[in-house]
Amino acid sequence: MSSEPVPLRPTVRRADRARQVADILRQQIHSGGIEGALPSEQELSTEFAVSRNTVRDALALLKDEGLIERAPKVGTHVARRKYDHGLDALLGLKEAMRGHGEVRNEVRAAHRLIPPPAVARKLRLEPGQHAVYIERLRWFGELPLSLDLTYLVPDIGDRILTRDLETNDVFALIEEISGGRLGSADLALEAITADAHSAMNLQLPEGGALLLLERLTELEDGRPVDLEYIRMRGDRITMRGSLTRPPERTDWRLT
C-alpha cells in the first residue's frame, strides 16, 4: 500500500503543525537526542517538512515552557535539563537522582501534630493519636526540584525526627528504622498550576505547571506508614515508566 500516493501536506492549521513539531522536539530534548544548540530554523523546517513560521511557532511553545532559550545571533539552546523519576519502581528522590548528583533537603518543618481525620484514616491512626509532619524543599544543586509534605505514623516518625533529614530520603530512614523493606505505594498524579506561594518556594513563575503526587506507602506487611504530597516542578521532572497490557478484556479495571 505504500506505493499509493501519500498526501504530504494535508490542510491543517499552523498551530496544529507547530504542536506536532514541539511534541517531538520536546522528547528529543528530554532523551538527550538534542543537547546544547538546536538545529537551525532552516534545518528544522526541512526535517519536519513544515514552513519556517511553523518552526518558529513550535520553538515559541518550548520557550514558553522554559525548555529552550532563544537569542539573536546566539541561536536556540536547550535551557534546562529535565530529570526522570521512575514510574516503574518505588524510589525516593535521592535514589532516583543517583548518578546525576546530590539531592539536599531544606527542612521547613519537622514536628509532631494531631493529623486531620482524613490523614489519620489513611495512616490507620486512632482519633487523637499523633503523627509526625515533615516538610522539605528538595534541591538538586542550585535547582529546587520539589516541595514535599510528609505525614508519618508515630512509632516510625518519632525516630525519624532524630535523624539527619537534610541528606537522607525518608524512604531510606523508614527502612533503616523498621529494619525491613517498604512494600508498595498507591499513587495519584495530577497536573496543577502553581499558586503564588508554592511558586515562590520552588522559584517557579507563578502559574507554572506542577506535577502533584499523592503517595501512600506501606511496609511489606501492608501497614501504611507514610503519606506524602509532593509538588514537582513540571519543567524539571518527567515521570517515566512502562505499562503492560492486561491479559484479558474481562480484567479491565481501574485501581
Next chain:
Amino acid sequence: MSSEPVPLRPTVRRADRARQVADILRQQIHSGGIEGALPSEQELSTEFAVSRNTVRDALALLKDEGLIERAPKVGTHVARRKYDHGLDALLGLKEAMRGHGEVRNEVRAAHRLIPPPAVARKLRLEPGQHAVYIERLRWFGELPLSLDLTYLVPDIGDRILTRDLETNDVFALIEEISGGRLGSADLALEAITADAHSAMNLQLPEGGALLLLERLTELEDGRPVDLEYIRMRGDRITMRGSLTRPPERTDWRLT
C-alpha cells in the same frame, strides 16, 4: 512516646498551612469522600485545627484549580469530578472510562504522512516510508478530556483509516487488525501549561495545567506500532496506580 506533650501549633506560615489543608481536601474530593457541598468553614476549621482564614486560603487554592465553586449563601460545592486513568495497566481512554460513560472522538485529522525522522526512528520505519497520523479531541459527554496526536506504522495505520475512529480506541482497533494483543508501552509523563491553541481546543483557560503523556506502544512481539502525544486536562484527569519497592538496593535503576 505518645504520652509526651505534642506541639499542636508549631509556628508555620498561613500559606503553608493552607497548602496542607488544600492537599488533603483535594484528595477527598477526588476519592468521592466529599461530594456536592463541602463542610462549612467553621467545620473545616475544627477538623483541620486551623483558623478560618487558613480555611479560606485553602478553599481559594482549590477554587483557582477549578475544583470547587464558592458563592455567597450557596456555600462551597465540588465543581468538577475528576476521572482516573490507570497507571497500572495499559488502557485506552474509552476502556479507562468504562462504567463512567461514553467517550466520543472528534477526529481533527486522519491521513498518511512522511513522519519526521525522530518519529520514524521510534516506529522503526525506513527513511521515506509513510506513517499514518490521527488527531482526535476526546470528549466525555460535554467535556473535552484530551487532545491526542497519534502516529501509526503503515501496515496497521492504513487499515485503521478505514475504521470508525469516532467511537473506538486506537488500541482496540490495533488489536482487531493485528489479531493479537498489545504488549507494553513506554511512558513519559509531564506537567505543562497549556498554550493558547491547545487551551482553546480543550476549552481550558489559557495557562491551565495539562498532563502531557508520550506513549510508545508495542505489539506482544515487541514491534513498536503506535506513538502518541496525549494532552489531558489537569483538572479532569488524575493518573492513578501503585508502585512496588524494588527488592534489592543494587537493582535501583531508572528506565
